[in-house]
Amino acid sequence: MAVSPASSSTEQSVLVVGGGIAGLLSARMLARKGFKVTVVEGRAHLGGAVGSHQLAGMVLDAGAESFATRSTVVSDLLQELGLKDKIVLPNSLGSWLYLPTGAKPSPSTGLMGIPGSFDDPALKATLSASGIARARMDKFLPASVGAKAKTLGELVRARMGQQVLDNLVAPVVSGVHSVHPDKLDVDVVTPGLKDAMLRLGSLAAAAGSIRKAAPAGSAVAGIEGGMNQLSEALVQDLQRMHVRIMTGFNVIAVDRDPVTGEWTLIQRRSDVGARPIAISAPNLVMATDGPTAVRILGSHLPAHAVPSIKAGPEIALVSLVVDKPELDRAPRGTGLLISDQVTNVRAKALTHASAKWQWVADKLGEGRHVVRLSYGRSSDANSPLSEVALHDDQLITLALHDASKLLGTNISPKQLVDADVVRWQGAMPAPKAGHKEKIVAFRQSLDQLEGVCAVGAWLSGTGLVAVTKDTHAVIEAYADELLNHH
Ligand SMILES: Cc1cc2nc3c(=O)[nH]c(=O)nc-3n(C[C@H](O)[C@H](O)[C@H](O)COP(=O)(O)OP(=O)(O)OC[C@H]3O[C@@H](n4cnc5c(N)ncnc54)[C@H](O)[C@@H]3O)c2cc1C
Structure with a gap:
């Protein structure tokens, strides 16, 4: 493939592929240690699963909305980023289960x-x-x-x-x-x-x-204004440190120069006829989802060291803003988790965001509410009957029906103020039995490749605590090795 070089590289430069939390955090750690870092992200937005969307004039979380407090790694990071004062706990209303026998605390x-x-x-x-x-x-x-x-x-x-x-x-x-x-x-x-x-x-x-x-008190915490502020603060920090950030750079392959050992990222260009742009550096951090990391790095590994990693299920999150004063009393606490034995509701979880987070309630005022329903159980994700196959407006209608059942009060389309559907494809890896051995073996085989490491939820386990902890450990060791090597 003909490529046109877009950058020159120095010995200590690193390419980070993937601008989710794992990639942003890796870039931050490496930049702080003096490396020259470039982050490339396939989408137009950074933050991956920690992003935002607008609903009824409000900025809300489109993906992750809290972090586990069982470890201090996330709050330590928030402190470093100047967000410590914005950490908030959810209202202690408790959550509910929705079973075939009905809603139960x-x-x-x-x-x-x-x-x-x-x-x-x-x-x-x-x-x-x-x-x-x-x-x-x-x-x-x-x-x-x-x-x-x-x-x-x-x-x-x-x-x-x-x-x-x-x-x-x-x-x-x-x-x-x-x-x-x-x-x-x-x-x-x-x-x-x-x-x-x-x-x-x-x-x-x-x-x-x-x-x-685990520490006493709430098992999770959030940020006033939403977890999306974590991504924003990380990006701002990177900009302050002059990290080069390239969005819309969807990496389709990685080449390696057999003589210099340099890694070259090759981008998929959406504009027809455009020449692919390449960018090179001696060091590479893969911070994408599992199937992408394995596909891209697989050609540089022996066949037996290439694990088969399936994409996680497609998830659709339907957020509804409704005028419904009956919900002021939070009839189902902060929300419900739904048994897969239930047949009259298709959602798998409902978060009553304005009951859970006081800052959301304060912004909306009395009588107005935000509920978020998630769809897409892995068992039926590929079935034509899966809800994620529905169009957005059909999903919104289904969500209104489900929310009415789950919250025990009828919400009519007239009471709907705004709605949005956010779809996540493979953003939640499903670690099947034997996953742990696979990732240990994969990381060992990566050790044989000079200047490369991989991070991300598919390796660390889902959740901001797991991703932050693992990224810290992996990048610390990776940076040490690069610094000692050169
Ligand atoms: C809907 C949802 C809700 C969640 N809620 C919570 C929560 O409340 N609390 C919690 O702790 N965790 C939550 N999680 C999990 C948590 O958000 C994730 O575990 C974590 O954000 C994953 O970070 P990551 O960087 O590994 O992956 P991602 O965020 O998926 O980032 C990977 C990035 O790589 C990019 N990329 C992929 N392929 C390429 C390519 N070829 N070229 C360039 N870029 C590429 C992607 O576009 C993406 O930006 C939630 C996840 C989802 C999806």
Whole structure:
């Protein structure tokens, strides 16, 4: 392919492919260490899954809207970026579950819906007497039961039975990961859980101990004005450090000069007839989704070291702004997670954003509300019956119907002030059983390539805490190696 060089490179320059949080954070760390950094992002906007959209004149989060407080990595980062004072906690209204038996307040659970104890009276509303009796057996079963489980679903079913899985764990896990716990690698979605279970002899004790180890109080926090401000602050910091940022640069391939070892990014150009533009540097950080990283780097690795990584499910988020004073009393707390056994509602989760975040309520005023419904369970993502295949206006109609059922009050199209549909393709990786071994092997094989590393949620696990922690560790080691090498 004929290419026209667009940049000169220095020894210490690094190309970062992907401008999501992992890419922006990598660029920031490297720039602070004195590297000359260029970030290339395929889309027009930076931040990836941490982005914004406009609804009824307000800027709201289009993707991630909170971060877990189990670790301080995100709040430390926010402090460095001058956003510490804007950290807010969600209103403590609690959340609900929507089960085939109707809407029920969520019992307080240990981890990912797994009960940490069976004392919570709310459990009685979500599990039958026999379901609770089966779950309690967890305490008496030998620790070896479930020890070989590869998926979170297998582990929960073996220790606590099907009802705990269906009514408590699956709604939470599907809400967070869009994938049923039967399909998720237990060591990736709940790191440390199986080891704690083997040590403590019960899954409830393990879930409870992991929960206790986290700081007291709310499990998540947000930013006044939205998590999208994290992306914006990172971009501003990069601009201050003169990091070169190129948006609309969709990398289709990476070449490597066999003599100099330089990496060259080749871009897909949308304008017909335009020559592809190439950009080169000796060092490369891949911060895209998994399938893209594997496709682009795969040709530089031995065939056996190229893992097969499937794209995560397509998700559609439907945000509705409604004039509905009945919602002022937050009838379902901060929102609901929906069991996949339910047949009268198609959404998998609903967030009542104006009940959850005070800053949203203050901006809207009394009587006006924002609810956000998510669609697209992985089990049906490729089926023609999947809701994500619907047009935006059809999805909005469906969301109005679902929101009415879930919130227990009829919301008519006349009460709809504004609506928006945001679609995420593969933005939420689904770590299937065996994923952990695959990524360890992939990273080991990358070590054989000079000047390259990979970061991102497909390697670290979904969520801002996981991505931030992993990116810090990987880029720290990568930078050290580059500095010592040169
Ligand atoms: C809808 C949604 C809601 C979420 N909510 C939360 C939440 O509340 N709390 C939480 O902690 N986590 C949440 N998450 C998860 C969290 O947002 C992600 O784990 C994290 O943002 C992933 O960051 P990343 O940089 O790895 O990937 P991404 O954000 O996906 O960024 C990857 C970037 O690479 C770019 N790219 C891909 N291919 C190419 C190419 N060929 N050339 C150039 N660029 C390319 C993409 O355009 C994208 O910008 C949510 C995720 C989604 C999708």
